[in-house]
Amino acid sequence: MKSITESLAQDLGSRLLNMGLTVTTAESCTGGGVASAITNIPGSSTWFEMGFVTYSNQAKVKLLGVSPETLEQHGAVSEAVVREMAIGALQQSGANVAAAVSGIAGPTGGSEEKPVGTVWLAWACDFKPEVVVLGHHFNGGRSEVRNQAVMAALRGISEMIK
Numbered sequence: 001m002k003s004i005t006e007s008l009a010q011d012l013g014s015r016l017l018n019m020g021l022t023v024t025t026a027e028s029c030t031g032g033g034v035a036s037a038i039t040n041i042p043g044s045s046t047w048f049e050m051g052f053v054t055y056s057n058q059a060k061v062k063l064l065g066v067s068p069e070t071l072e073q074h075g076a077v078s079e080a081v082v083r084e085m086a087i088g089a090l091q092q093s094g095a096n097v098a099a100a101v102s103g104i105a106g107p108t109g110g111s112e113e114k115p116v117g118t119v120w121l122a123w124a125c126d127f128k129p130e131v132v133v134l135g136h137h138f139n140g141g142r143s144e145v146r147n148q149a150v151m152a153a154l155r156g157i158s159e160m161i162k
Contacts, residue, residue, distance in 0.1 A: 005147065008154040009037045009044075015161060016047040021096040023157055025051040026064055026089035028076065029103040029119065033150040049095035054085065064088030077102050077114050079122075079133050086122035086131055097160055098124045099153045103136075105145045119149045123160045132160060 002010070016023055025034045035051030038044050052063050057076055060066040065088040066081055074080040085100035103119030110116035115137070122133040134156070138148040 005037050005151055005154065006040065008151060008158070009041050012154055012158050013038070013041045013044055013047055015158060016097075017043070019161060021161060022047050022049045022094075023097045023099070024049045024089045024093035024095035025153070026085040026098060026100040027051065027053050028055055028060070028085075028101060029105045030101050030146050030149050030153070031055065033146055034099060034101065034153045037150055037154060049093045052085075052089055052092070060085060064092065075114070077104055077118055077120060079120055079135060082120040082122035083131050083133050086124040086133075090124045090126060096126050097157055099157050100124075101149050101153050103138075103145065103149055105142045105149075107142060117145050119145065119152070121149070121152055121156055123156045125160050128160070132156065 027034055032053045038048045054060040054063055057071050064085050066084040070080050082100045082102050086098045090098040100122045104110050104116050106116035117138045119136045124131045138145045
């Protein structure tokens with residue numbers, strides 16, 4: 001029996017393939033989980049361009065072009081940073097669609113303002129002017145937060161290409 005994540009990734013792959021589109025990921029708290037879910041699907045090399053695991057702020061700046069000022073003003077787990085991550089991934093990869101995720105998976109690292117489970121996701125397309133950004137608060141431990149973030153990223157890509 002397929003997992004929800006596997007079904008989401010397989011459905012996404014079919015849609016991307018049918019539309020002739022490619023996708024890229026920019027991930028922090030998921031540590032490559034979105035890219036892993038995608039590349040678990042046979043044939044994904046035809047619709048998955050590349051993935052960026054930018055766990056540190058330095059990596060976000062160097063690989064995705066996230067502004068150090070944005071990081072300083074808003075923090076890595078923010079609407080502004082995931083927006084820049086998605087745009088940067090799109091520009092650096094040459095893919096048609098990008099998903100970005102940054103969050104606090106726990107069990108430590110949270111604050112009153114940004115508790116454990118806070119996750120921001122963004123999606124950008126080279127054929128749409130807007131970047132979609134959503135904030136979530138996922139419940140559960142580290143694995144549950146990360147898994148929910150992966151599923152949300154996959155669902156968001158599908159929504160972007162409708």
